Every structure is written in C-alpha cells, then in structure tokens.
Amino acid sequence: MKNNKVFVITGATGVGKTTIARYLQETYHMPRVITHTTRKPREREENGGAYYFETNDSFEKNHYLERVMYAGSKYGSSHEALALAWAQSNFATIVLDTAGAITYARELGEQAVIIFVTVTHPDVLIERVQIRGDDPSIVQQRIASPEFMRDVTLPEALRGIAYQLENDDWAKTKARLDLIVTDVMNGRSLPKKSKL
Numbered sequence: 293m294k295n296n297k298v299f300v301i302t303g304a305t306g307v308g309k310t311t312i313a314r315y316l317q318e319t320y321h322m323p324r325v326i327t328h329t330t331r332k333p334r335e336r337e338e339n340g341g342a343y344y345f346e347t348n349d350s351f352e353k354n355h356y357l358e359r360v361m362y363a364g365s366k367y368g369s370s371h372e373a374l375a376l377a378w379a380q381s382n383f384a385t386i387v388l389d390t391a392g393a394i395t396y397a398r399e400l401g402e403q404a405v406i407i408f409v410t411v412t413h414p415d416v417l418i419e420r421v422q423i424r425g426d427d428p429s430i431v432q433q434r435i436a437s438p439e440f441m442r443d444v445t446l447p448e449a450l451r452g453i454a455y456q457l458e459n460d461d462w463a464k465t466k467a468r469l470d471l472i473v474t475d476v477m478n479g480r481s482l483p484k485k486s487k488l
C-alpha cells in the first residue's frame with residue numbers, strides 16, 4: 293500500500309539504532325522489520341527477536357530487498373519481513389547499515405523515512421558497546437571494519453534525504469524523535485539540512 297511507511301534507522305555501531313527502534317515500537321506501536329544475519333547471536337538475542345539467525349545456506353533461501361556484508365557477516369532484509377510488518381501497521385521500523393539505508397531510499401522513495409543517527413564524540417561508541425556486554429574481541433573486529441568507519445559519517449547519497457538525529461542525550465533524542473514521527477504521520481517533512 294502506498295500509505296505505508298518504514299522508518300529506517302541507520303548509523304554506526306553503538307550509536308543507538310536498536311534503542312531508537314525499540315522506543316518507536318513501544319511508544320508508537322510500530323512493528324520492527326526483523327532482518328536476517330549469519331552472525332552469531334549475542335547474549336539474550338533470540339531467533340525471530342533480534343534477527344532471524346541463519347546459516348550460510350539458509351541465508352541464501354530468502355528473497356531480499358537488499359543485502360550486505362558487514363564486518364565479515366551477511367545481513368539482509370527480506371520482502372517477506374517488510375510485508376509482515378506492514379500487515380500489522382502502516383508504520384514500521386527497520387535498523388540498517390548506511391548501504392542498506394541508501395538502497396531503501398532508492399527502492400521505496402517517500403515510503404522510506406531515513407533517520408541517520410550520530411553522536412558528537414564517536415569515542416563513546418566503544419564504551420557503549422562494551423557496556424552492552426559485547427565480547428571484547430568482537431568489538432575490536434567491529435571497530436576495525438571499514439563498515440564501522442564508513443557509517444560514522446552521513447553518506448553523500450543520503451544528504452537532503454535523511455533526518456540527522458544526534459543521540460548524545462536520550463531525553464533529547466526522544467523529544468526529537470517525537471517531532472519527526474508527528475510530522476511524518478501528519479504528512480509533513482521537517483528540514484533535513486541540519487542536525488536535530
């Protein structure tokens with residue numbers, strides 16, 4: 293349906309994408325599009341919750357709107373998972389790296405509301421994922437990956453398209469998110485040139 297929209301939350305590791313998607317889910321009842329990955333589950337991550345966890349073989353059996361390699365693992369968002377979320381609500385959320393967000397913007401146009409999340413000091417990202425309890429060797433591999441460095445900066449292809457949302461202070465982030473959601477739900481669009 294043309295009225296359906298998906299809020300695409302993108303940005304670097306640890307910047308708060310999943311936290312934001314959870315807030316949109318809890319506050320606005322937006323279902324999350326569950327994506328597929330071959331990476332190993334973290335503690336407390338369940339199949340069909342955080343992700344559909346796949347083997348290399350099972351990953352290849354799905355139909356993807358887009359797919360990427362990120363820090364050595366495969367990730368992909370399936371047409372089926374997006375349809376499932378839109379069957380529950382006209383507004384859904386998805387968490388993607390910036391390559392995926394660019395594909396969503398290109399493939400879905402106005403139906404994709406892209407939110408690029410940043411922090412003022414990227415050093416805090418390492419602290420955040422350590423506090424989250426990520427395995428230190430995985431954190432090191434992640435930080436060293438070209439995808440991590442790439443996703444710290446708004447890609448050229450998303451300039452003028454993505455909302456830029458600073459997530460230094462969670463209370464302020466929630467207030468800014470409320471502004472974006474209210475505008476989108478009312479069919480308006482806030483200026484996207486500067487950071488919110």
Ligand SMILES: Nc1ncnc2c1ncn2[C@@H]1O[C@H](COP(=O)(O)OP(=O)(O)OP(=O)(O)O)[C@@H](O)[C@H]1O
Nearest residue numbers: 304305306307308309310311420424459460461462
């Ligand atoms: N504004 C904030 N201030 C401090 N900590 C935050 C803030 N937002 C999120 N966090 C915390 O930072 C950690 C990383 O957040 P989250 O898992 O949402 O990041 P992410 O962008 O989804 O990361 P990844 O891409 O690695 O999955 C979590 O422990 C979360 O609680």
Ligand SMILES: Nc1nc2c(ncn2[C@@H]2O[C@H](COP(=O)(O)O)[C@@H](O)[C@H]2O)c(=O)[nH]1
Nearest residue numbers: 327328360362367368369387388389391392
């Ligand atoms: N392009 C896609 N990116 C995805 C997808 N699912 C998750 N992600 C992004 O990958 C990295 C790593 O995630 P993590 O859970 O291992 O920390 C992160 O930026 C996610 O947003 C997807 O289907 N396509």
